[in-house]
Amino acid sequence: MHGEFKVPGGKLVVVDLDVESAGSGDVLCDVRVAGDFFLEPDEAILAIDRALTGAPADAPAEQLAARVEAALPPGTVMFGFSAEAVGIAVRRAVAHATDWTDYDWQLIHDAPQSPALHMALDEVLTAEVAAGRRPPTLRMWEWGAPAVVIGSFQSLRNEVDSRALEEHGMTVVRRISGGGAMFIEPGNTITYSLSVPDALVRGLSFADSYAYLDDWVLGALDGMGVKAWYQPLNDIATESGKIAGAAQKRLAGAHGAVLHHVTMAYDIDADKMLDVLRIGREKLSDKGTKSAKKRVDPLRRQTGLPRDAVMRRMIESFRDRYGLSEGSVTPEEMARARELAADKFGSEEWTARVP
CATH class of the missing domain: 3.30.390.50 (CO dehydrogenase flavoprotein, C-terminal domain)
Incomplete structure (x- = not known):
């Protein structure tokens, strides 16, 4: 073995x-x-x-x-x-775990999509990996609209100020993974998903799998002059503050699969974020800071690079390590995702399932 x-x-x-x-x-x-x-x-x-x-x-x-x-x-x-x-x-x-290089990785980097469709694509693509019908996939997101994305188990009214949400023209969507709320503005956020076979993380604890699946991006950041590390359980941080948060969801299937997705702050309107999100004192004290503005430090300032350049560097870093071919969402996958976006992720029943 x-x-x-x-x-x-x-x-x-x-x-x-x-x-x-x-x-x-x-x-x-x-x-x-x-x-x-x-x-x-x-x-x-x-x-x-x-x-x-x-x-x-x-x-x-x-x-x-x-x-x-x-x-x-x-x-x-x-x-x-x-x-x-x-x-x-x-x-x-x-456990007969596999390695990154055992797979032919596929990249999906499409045009901007609605927040609800992004949630649906994560579920559909990971389910396809679990069923053995899709290779392991790195998906780079482009956001079509501003949004607040809340975790699967968060209370809607406790996390989001509905008045401010409407005032700023934002929508709220709930993802299938746990974790905290994310404040999203197109052009100011870098989000990616990894849909991987369960075998890739066998033998790792739940906590260890977070850092393991994001080691490549720490290398990419280092190549851009950003010294970053994993702050358990699910934050990527630098000396200047938090720059990203990760979340995961396990899906069953013939092979089993893990959805691991990360949102990184390229730039951020901190005043707007604090207006829309209800960030409790308890959460801030746990992070050792008194202000959410100090918790999140955008990549734009730390890299000095345009957002597109940061994303290109990330993709190339992944490709250099593990190999990566261009791919796309199949018509069947997109049809299923659009159905889920309308019936599940765009529904009040799902979004407010924890009121």
Whole structure:
């Protein structure tokens, strides 16, 4: 069995192993850990292999990491990886997880769409990946109208000021994933979706899958001079503040799939955002700031690049890492998405399902 885990912002950990039956159940054997990380002293790599050999095959990553930590020689230095990363790589090996480069990735970057249609396309395309009828897909969004997008479980009246919403000519839509509200203005927002097979994130905890699926964009930002990192659970941040928020939804199917979508603030009208969104003091205090204006720091100022250039750099970064061919929404997918946009995402019943 073979498993790999690229530490977000760090190095690659590779584990090859076998599983054999023992009196107490299946255990790991012939464990071999490798990677492009740095480790001192040299004998520490053998200590890691020995610590994992004989471990229960169903042991969680945390338990495997504890075995590694306990076995390391005094003074061991691990740079670019950790005992936890080794445990995750083992879990991915046992779970037969796939890697990014195992797939032929497709890019969809179409003309601006309505907010409700964007919500529907996310559901339809991810369902097609789950059914095995569509390859893993990166979709770059273009917004056709300003909107507030609320999470699947948020209260409509608690999150949005309906008076301000109407005054600013904005609509509100509810997505299928959880998480918080997003303030959207065309030209000032960068949004993308990843519709990926479940196998790509096997062996990862729910929390780890967020950073794993966005490691490529951290690399793209670094190439634009922006030093960014993942702030658990679902924020991408820099020293200047938050620049993006992510959300996920798991869909069942013949293969299973994960929808992972991210909205990044390229530019933002902070006064309008605060007028439309009801951002509670509790939420702000949890982020260590007193003002929502200080929480969100636009990419326009940090990169000095036009929005289109930022998006092109992101796409090229993904293509350089994993390969990416041009694609499109099929007529059948679009027909289903338009139906969902009208009957579900554009309906009061769905939008106000949590009043």
